[in-house]
Amino acid sequence: MQAFVALGTTSNLCGAMESKASFAERAKEIGVPDGTFTKLVTAGLDSFSKLAYVCAANPTSGDDSKLKTALEELLGEVVTPVAMISFRQLWFEAYT
DSSP states (O other), X not given: OHHXXXXXXXXXXXXXXXXXXXXXXXXXXXXXXXXXXXXXXXXXXOSHHHHHTSSSSXXXXXXXXXXXXXXXXXXXXXXXXHHHHHHHHHXXXXXX
């Protein structure tokens, strides 16, 4: 019985990782500006799973320079320290 429950939970989590609607809702909740989010989606970054693997680093490493570089390449603009606050949170949630 427990294995079935765990399998169902994993399935639900995987679905949430791929959900474009959940990703958009959470980005808005934590303060990613609409225009910035639209640019990310246009560039192809439209789900938690894609954000989790956008760079070869992880959010617990203490170094988010690879994330910042990836975001700047996707957005075509400099990402400010204030903007990085929301992106760090979203990246952490995508990764965990």
